[in-house]
Amino acid sequence: MTKIIGFVQLKGGVGRSTLATNMAGTIAEHARVALIDCDSPQFTCSHWLQQRKDLYEIDEQLDLYQPATYKALLKLLQKLQNEYDYIVIDCPPRMDGFSRVALMLSDLVLLPLGTSAAEIWSVEAMLPILNEASQLNSNLDARILWNRFRSYTKSAKENSSTAKKDLKLPEMRQKIGLRVAYSDAMADGLTVHETNDKSARAEIWSLSSSVLRLLSKQKAARKMNDDKVLSFAKKS
Ligand SMILES: Nc1ncnc2c1ncn2[C@@H]1O[C@H](COP(=O)(O)OP(=O)(O)OP(=O)(O)O)[C@@H](O)[C@H]1O
Numbered sequence: 001m002t003k004i005i006g007f008v009q010l011k012g013g014v015g016r017s018t019l020a021t022n023m024a025g026t027i028a029e030h031a032r033v034a035l036i037d038c039d040s041p042q043f044t045c046s047h048w049l050q051q052r053k054d055l056y057e058i059d060e061q062l063d064l065y066q067p068a069t070y071k072a073l074l075k076l077l078q079k080l081q082n083e084y085d086y087i088v089i090d091c092p093p094r095m096d097g098f099s100r101v102a103l104m105l106s107d108l109v110l111l112p113l114g115t116s117a118a119e120i121w122s123v124e125a126m127l128p129i130l131n132e133a134s135q136l137n138s139n140l141d142a143r144i145l146w147n148r149f150r151s152y153t154k155s156a157k158e159n160s161s162t163a164k165k166d167l168k169l170p171e172m173r174q175k176i177g178l179r180v181a182y183s184d185a186m187a188d189g190l191t192v193h194e195t196n197d198k199s200a201r202a203e204i205w206s207l208s209s210s211v212l213r214l215l216s217k218q219k220a221a222r223k224m225n226d227d228k229v230l231s232f233a234k235k236s
């Protein structure tokens with residue numbers, strides 16, 4: 001069964017596209033992956049993949065899709081079921097129809113989060129929507145993914161422990177560091193796993209392995225009624 005990973009966040013610039021491209025490219029080393037770019041007209045993931053295809057000949061099945069509407073995203077997800085091992089969805093920086101469809105159909109939703117108060121507030125604002133989605137999608141596993149995390153700073157430690165108390169959401173064990181390798185890899189059409197930055201390589205590999213492990217534990221087949229998805233998406 002195809003597993004779906006959604007990168008969702010209300011706030012802009014938190015690292016959705018960086019982490020989605022790294023996740024998609026790293027998983028594609030061993031599996032068939034569809035990368036769905038819902039962030040028009042920015043299309044960061046699409047630019048990344050174009051760069052990748054223009055500059056290198058990588059033997060992988062990593063295909064890009066750009067649904068124009070949330071209804072098209074729903075249809076696309078149904079069509080791609082069983083054609084790929086994994087689907088990675090990069091959502092826009094708002095809780096619109098795309099993000100809502102991703103919440104309804106993803107097996108794992110990663111919420112990239114930096115340690116600034118503004119980023120933490122944005123996840124707080126999403127909590128009612130996440131709660132509603134998890135009542136409708138019993139498979140939904142939504143987790144914080146700390147990004148640009150500077151473990152050596154006092155504010156990162158303080159803000160992450162405040163977030164733990166206030167948000168009460170599960171977290172990925174891996175915290176993604178603030179590293180130039182992420183912005184460089186994006187510009188070059190690469191994943192950090194394909195760069196020389198050993199720390200970045202290790203953390204993205206560890207994150208991908210954990211994600212795959214979490215997904216493999218979900219045995220139940222996803223059953224989702226289209227009308228339910230559309231009525232939840234329409235609320236945006
Ligand atoms: N871990 C990281 N280390 C260093 N730079 C990072 C990291 N994560 C993201 N960035 C940089 O932060 C910026 C925003 O990242 P990205 O575009 O992935 O965020 P986004 O949530 O997709 O933003 P948008 O709201 O524009 O879609 C980019 O310049 C990216 O290179």
Ligand SMILES: [Mg+2]
Nearest residue numbers: 016017039044
């Ligand atoms: Mg983006």
